[in-house]
Amino acid sequence: MRIISYNVNGIRSAISKGFLEWLDQERPDVVCLQETKAQPDQIPLFHFEELGYRSYWHSAQKKGYSGVAILSLIEPDHVEYGMGNPLYDNEGRVIRADFGKLSVVSVYHPSGSSGDERQAFKMQWLDHFMLYVQELRQKRPHLVLSGDYNICHQPIDIHDPVRNAKSSGFLPEEREWVTRFLGAGFIDTFRFFEKAPHHYSWWSFRANSRQKNLGWRIDYHMVTDNLKDKIRNAGIMPEVVHSDHCPVWLEMDHNL
């Protein structure tokens, strides 16, 4: 089973840049999307159906903002929208699909880059997400949590750790959250295989950052450590350019 996570920075924009042709070439079993930036009536569902994908969308209340989705060639047994708390669910940041014993979550953690208020919300959100995950594990112990975490964990995950020491996305408290998260029994599947620096999943649109590979690794497939023996491989697709992020993939044994 191959799962791809992709912050598309607007699904309609990504489609205009060749997203569907890319999807048809890759044909992953499951796709977790973030920043769909579309209301339900603005989503061209038929495009995905034509390619054989069922799709499930959790949009934000605010037009053109946030939003997550899961596309799947396999029919999920169940789909859950949000974390079950109205305080956190109106921005369309979490959707979960269950496939047998496996649950796949597409998550878009808040950005804190627009100011102190959103940074505070981000930290609150992260705390709540931790609780959500711990509770979810009681009934769904085999989890793949894929998405845009908006946090670089280690200095090798960001091109300039010194200059970004005070940047949202690389703050000590954010990095410590990821450490605590992994310590609670999750695996950063990309780092499980690749120990080298200079592998990123997001680049600023400004200053030709992408051409110069001055990026941040903020998109992850985190899996519960009970799936350790099922992880086959993981990687990043920096050559795919429909967004300021690139897709990240995870290959798992399908029989749990």
Add this chain to the structure above:
DNA sequence: ATGGTCGATAGTCGA
């Protein structure tokens, strides 16, 4: 210190 770039929208805002 400033400005640099996008997507979605119609407010400029949020990233």
